[in-house]
Amino acid sequence: xxxxxxxxxxxxxxxxxxxxxxxxxxxxxxxxxxxxxxxxxxxxxxxxxxxxxxxxxxxxxxxxxxxxxxxxxxxxxxxxxxxxxxxxxxxxxxxxxxxxxxxxxxxxxxxxxxxxxxxxxxxxxxxxxxxxxxxxxxxxxxxxxxxxxxxxxxxxxxxxxxxxxxxxxxxxxxxxxxxxxxxxxxxxxxxxxxxxxxxxxxxxxxxxxxxxxxxxxxxxxxxxxxxxxxxxxxxxxxxxxxxxxxxxxxxxxxxxxxxxxxxxxxxxxxxxxxxxxxxxxxxxxxxxxxxxxxxxxxxxxxxxxxx
Ligand code: PEP
Ligand code: MN
Numbered sequence: 304x305x306x307x308x309x310x311x312x313x314x315x316x317x318x319x320x321x322x323x324x325x326x327x328x329x330x331x332x333x334x335x336x337x338x339x340x341x342x343x344x345x346x347x348x349x350x351x352x353x354x355x356x357x358x359x360x361x362x363x364x365x366x367x368x369x370x371x372x373x374x375x376x377x378x379x380x381x382x383x384x385x386x387x388x389x390x391x392x393x394x395x396x397x398x399x400x401x402x403x404x405x406x407x408x409x410x411x412x413x414x415x416x417x418x419x420x421x422x423x424x425x426x427x428x429x430x431x432x433x434x435x436x437x438x439x440x441x442x443x444x445x446x447x448x449x450x451x452x453x454x455x456x457x458x459x460x461x462x463x464x465x466x467x468x469x470x471x472x473x474x475x476x477x478x479x480x481x482x483x484x485x486x487x488x489x490x491x492x493x494x495x496x497x498x499x500x501x502x503x504x505x506x507x508x509x510x511x512x513x514x515x516x517x518x519x520x521x522x523x524x525x526x527x528x529x530x531x532x533x534x535x536x537x538x539x540x541x542x543x544x545x546x547x548x549x550x551x552x553x554x555x556x557x558x559x560x561x562x563x564x565x566x567x568x569x570x571x572x573x574x575x576x577x578x579x580x581x582x583x584x585x586x587x588x589x590x591x592x593x594x595x596x597x598x599x600x601x602x603x604x605x606x607x608x609x610x
Contacts, residue, residue, distance in 0.1 A: 304328035305483060305536055306483050306485045307484065307485050307488065308352060308583075309606045311488075312534075313483065315488075315489065315492065316485075316488040316489060316491070316492045316534075316535075317492075317536050318492055318495035318496065319488050319491040319492050319495050319538065320479050320488065320523070320534055320535050321537060322410040323535060324537045325491050325537065326500055326501070326538060326539075327501065328417050328471055328473050328501050328503055328539060329432030329473070330369060330430040330432070330449045330450045331449045333368055333369070333431075333492065335429055335473070335539045335541075335567060335568065336496070336503070336537075336538075336539030336567045337375035337608050338610060339367050339368060339567070339609065340562060340567065340568055340569075340600060340609050340610065341539075341567060341568030341569075342362075342366060342367045342368050342369070342442040342542065342568060342569055342571070342597060342600065343368070343369040343370070343371050343432060343541065343568065343569065343570045343571070344358075344362040344365075344367040344369070344370065344371065344570075344571045344572075344593060345358055345359070345362065345367075345370045345371035345372045345572070345573060346358055346371075346373070346572060346573065346574050346580060347373050347572050347574075347580060347581070347582040347587065347589065348372070348373045348374070348376060348385045348580070348582045349373065349374055349416040349417075349419055349420050350385070350580075350581050351392040351419070352392055352419040352422075352423075353392050353475055353544040355370075355419050355420055355423045356419075356422075356423045356426065356458070357374055357575055358370075358372075358423075358573060358574070358575065359419055359423035359424060359426065359427040359429060359592070361573070361575070361590040361594075362429070362573055362590075362593065363427040363428065363595050363598070365428055365590065365594035365597045366571075366594075366598075366601065367429065367593075367597065368418065368429070368430075368568075369429055369430050369431065369432055369449075369450070370423060370427070370429040370430070370431045370432070371431070371432050371433070371452070371570060371572075372412040372416070372417040372419075372420040372423075372432075372433055373434055373582070374386070374412075374417050374420070374433055374434060375409070375413050375433075375434060375435065375436040375437065375440070375580055376434075377434070377456050377457075378419065378582075379437055381403060384403075384404065385581045385582055385602070386404055386408075386409055386412045386413060386416075395569030400571075402518045403409070405528070406437075410437075410443060413440070413443075414443055414447075416507055417433060417443075417444060417446075417447035417448065417502060418447060419559070420433060420447060420448075421447040421448070424449070430445070430449035430450065431448055431449050431450070432448060432449065432450040432451070432452050433447070433451070433452060433474060434451075434453070434559050435450050435451045435452065435453060435457075435463065435467070436454075436457065436561075438460075438462035438463050438465070438466040439466075441466045441467065441469075441470060445470055445472060445552075448472065449472060449473075449494050450472060450473045450474065450475060450476070451467055451470070451472060451473075451474045452474075452475045452477070452505075453467070453474060453475065453476050453477060454477055454479060455477040455478065455479040455507055456479070456491055458476065458477065458478065458479045458482060458486075458487070459479075459486075459490060461493075462499070463496060464493050464494060465493070465497070465597070466492055467494070467499065468497035468498065468499040468500075471501075472501075473501040473502060473503065474494070474499070474502040474503070475502070475503050475505050475541060475570070476490065476491065476494075476502050476504055476505060477505040477507050477543065478504065478505065478506055478507065478527070479510070480507065480508055480509050480510040480521040481510050481527045484527060484530055484531060484534065484566070487504060487531075488535060490535060491504070491535065491538065497509040497567040502538070503538060503539040503540070503541055503567070504531055504535075504540045504541065505540075505541045505542070505543055505570060505585055506523060506524060506528060506531075506537055506540060506541070506542045506543070506545040506547075506561075506566070507521065507523075507542075507547045508520065508521025508522050508523050508524065508543075508546070508602060509521055509522055509524045509527075510522075516566065518545075519549075520547060520548055520549035521546075521547045521548075521549075522547065523542060523544060523547045523561060525558050525559070525564045526563065528540050528542065528561060528564045528566050529542075529564060529565060532565055535609055539567035539568065540565070540566050540567055541567060541569065541570055542557075542558070542562075542566045542568070542570070542586070543569070543570040543571075544557040544561065544569065544571065545560045545570070545572040545587070545588075546572075546583075546585070546586070548586060549583075549585055549586050550586055551577065551585060551586050551587070551588060551592075553586075554571065554579045554586060554588055554592075554596070555588075555592065555595070555596045555599070558571065558596055558600065559596075559599055559600065559603060562600050562603045562604065562607075563603055563607075566609075568602045569600070571588060571593065571596070572586060572587040572588065573586035573589075573590065573593045574588075574589070575587050575589070575590060576589075577589050577607045
C-alpha cells in the first residue's frame with residue numbers, strides 16, 4: 304500500500320489528500336461520513352414501479368438510509384440489456400434479446416425507470432442513487448437522482464469527469480478492480496481540480512489471478528479502506544460487497560468486515576426474489592437476509608461509536 308509518495312502528495316494529489324479539510328457530503332438531507340454509517344440498498348435494475356416500491360419499503364423498514372436502482376446497465380455482453388425488456392408491471396412484448404435499443408429509446412426508458420426510483424425514494428424518505436454511463440445524460444438524470452454512481456468501468460472517463468464536475472449532486476466513485484489507490488486519488492484530484500468536492504470512494508474489490516475464473520470475482524481490499532482513510536481522511540469510503548464477491552453467501556461477512564475496518568457505509572443489492580433478478584441474481588440479498596445484516600452492522604457501529 305506504499306504506492307503514494309510524498310512527491311505525489313505535494314504535487315499530484317494535494318487537494319484530495321488535505322488533512323484539515325471538512326468535506327461535506329450531503330445526499331438529499333442526509334450526510335455521508337462523519338461517524339455515520341450509510342446503508343445504500345436496492346436492486347441492480349429498476350424492473351418496474353411495483354418492484355422498486357416494494358424494495359424501497361422493505362429496505363427502509365430494515366434500516367437502509369439510501370435507495371439504489373440501476374437504469375443504465377454496463378453489461379459485460381451486449382445482449383439481454385434489461386432496458387430492452389418490457390416493464391414487469393405491463394405484459395407488453397419484450398425485445399428480441401439481440402436487438403440493441405437506439406440511444407433515444409434507451410434514454411426514454413431509463414428516464415421512466417428513474418421516475419419510479421425517485422417516487423419510491425420520496426415515498427419512503429430515502430435519497431436515491433443510480434449509475435451514470437453517458438455524459439450527455441447528466442441533465443436528464445439530475446432531475447431524478449440525489450447522487451450519481453460512477454461504475455468501475457468509467458473511473459477515468461474524462462467526459463463524465465467534465466460533466467459531473469459541473470453538477471451540484473454528490474458522486475460515488477468506484478475503484479476499478481485493477482487500479483491502484485494512487486490512480487483512484489488521481490481521479491479524485493481531477494474532480495477536485497475542477498472545483499468538485501462532494502464525492503465518496505467506493506471499494507468494490509481488486510483483481511488477483513484467480514478472479515479471472517468465470518466462477519470468481521474480485522476480492523474486497525480491506526486494507527484499502529484503512530489506507531484511503533490515511534491518505535484522504537476527508538473522503539468517506541463506501542464498500543460494495545455485492546459486485547466484489549458476486550456471491551450471495553459472501554455478502555454479509557464481507558460487509559461486517561468492511562464496517563469493522565472503518566468503512567463509512569455499504570452498497571448492497573437487494574431484491575424480493577433474488578434468483579429471478581433481471582441482472583445479478585447471484586449476489587442479491589432477499590429482504591430477510593438484508594434486515595439481519597443491517598442489525599449486525601448496527602451492533603458493529605455501536606462498538607465503533609458510529610451512528
Ligand atoms: C452496479 O452497481 O450495478 C454495477 C454494475 O457496478 P460495478 O460498476 O461495480 O460493476
Ligand atoms: Mn448489479
